[in-house]
Amino acid sequence: MSHDTQLNRYAELAVKVGVNVQQGQYLWISAPVGTENFVRKVVRNAYEEGASNVHVQWHDEVVTRTHYERAPEEAFNHFPSWLVQAHDDLVEKNGAILQIEAEDPDLLKGISSDRVTTFAKVKGEALDAFYGAIETDRISWSILAVPSQKWADKVFPELPEESRMKKLWNTIFKTVRLEHEDPVAEWKQHIERLQARALALTEKKFTKLHYRGPGTDITVALPEDHIWLTGSSKNQAGAAFIANMPTEEVYTVPHRLGVDGYVSNTKPLAYQGNIIDQFTLTFKEGQIVNVKAEVGQELLEKIVAMDDGSCYLGEIALVPHESPISSSGILFFNTLFDENASNHFAIGSCYPTCVKGGDEMNDLEREVHGLNDSVVHEDFMIGSAEMDIDGIHENGTVEPIFRKGNWAF
Known part of the structure; x- marks a missing residue:
């Protein structure tokens, strides 16, 4: 089975089993850059399943690292009100959220722990209502992962560099049961x-x-x-x-x-x-x-x-x-x-x-x-x-x- 076929099956699984998109439902996808090919397949599948609107929020690890390195201290005591409103709107619309992970496990290594934990707390408090909806299953949500090179390097350092991404892809496919016929x-x-x-x-x-x-x-x-x-x-x-x-x-x-x-x-x-x-x-x-x-x-x-x-x-x-x-x-x-x-x-x-x-x-x-x-x-x-x-x-x-x-x- 080709890699592209596996990707299509994975995208279908994310939509039909993960968030289980319903007719007329709003879907929010949070994804890092570098996952565009897979995300596009997810978006296509979501619309085929009847989604009314699919919004993709992209984020970039290099930008994130730069922010933690160079932003002033006051930046970590603030979470944008417009982003809070966007999360609340998702709940009000009975939407679904799909989070795609591909993070470098060492992304913020060496960054001040004060910055990391201060912003985590501020974000958690700002999105309290949204996380409450998650914890009580008011809305549908799902988390899945795709490889990134730095993540693959961390997991398989013993392999040749050019083989690591393929190995992590195949491992993820296996963990989500894609090897089965259905x-x-x-x-x-x-x-x-x-x-x-x-x-x-x-x-x-x-x-x-x-x-x-x-x-x-x-x-x-x-x-x-x-x-x-x-x-x-x-x-x-x-x-x-x-x-x-x-x-x-x-x-x-x-x-x-x-x-x-x-x-x-x-x-x-x-x-x-x-x-x-x-x-x-x-x-x-x-x-x-x-x-x-x-x-x-x-x-x-x-x-x-x-x-x-x-x-x-x-x-x-x-x-x-x-x-x-x-x-x-x-x-x-x-x-x-x-x-x-x-x-x-x-x-x-x-x-x-x-x-x-x-x-x-x-x-x-x-x-x-x-x-x-x-x-x-x-x-x-x-x-x-x-x-x-x-x-x-x-x-x-x-x-x-x-x-x-x-x-x-």
Whole structure:
């Protein structure tokens, strides 16, 4: 199968399965320069599926790097009101947003961590309503990736330079199941398998999970009426979409004040063009009380201290070690892929949809229920072939969930 044919299939998958464009729907695509060929195919597919208008917002890594290097300090305390309005308009129109990633994992290496975290906080606060719509599945959204040369260089440094992009393309195609004769049908079956696992976990009604592995011994309480979900969701109009492509996880929400112990990462965290690695977070009554990192200590400390909720957990996700992406043995330096190769936690905001009726609760009701809120939502990977996880029932009964990194039931 030619590369162009694969690209066409990938674009079709993004439109029909990722955001699942509906008749008359508005689609916003966020994409970096260098992805024009693929984006044009996505736009064509979107219109063929009945989109009313497709807007592409381009961004350029060189411009982004230059901005962080040379802009005055006050620039990082401002997010344009017109751009806030554009995001709000997308929500009001019940549109969909497709985010295409191709970022250099080291894009902002050496940039002041103050600039990086200050703007991340300002952006998060300005787009609070938009991110709220994302977290409650009010609108359809999806994230997928295409290679860039610098990203491919980071992932496959051992290969000849001219072979790296092709290798990353083929790897991405495989992770999104394009090798199957009918990828759309294969995705339907894949999601059904994940949903069966999520339903089984929900029905167990665990009150806590206990994780043990190298550098990790942590207990996570779960709120009453919690629900395990998959990467497949439905927007407020009832249309299905898949937020992350690829996706291998089932996930839920922890109780904000019920996390105790310590946890260490097993894969690097790529954050805003920086790498954070070899770190351990210690929790007491839900709060991160100690941060140690061999790489990116200062940046990680600032992320954790970004607001009142950034030092608490917002998500826990289960991914078996023998999942397809993990079995590839490839370290992507990209959370979209690495989180789907490993059990992971997210510090910061939660997905209220992980609690029965959570998307209809107000802020106070969510807080009482133990749900966390923050401008931060950063996944970090903790899984390995050595990890054991137990589920603890209300009566104290313990049931194995993971043994040696894989499902135990």
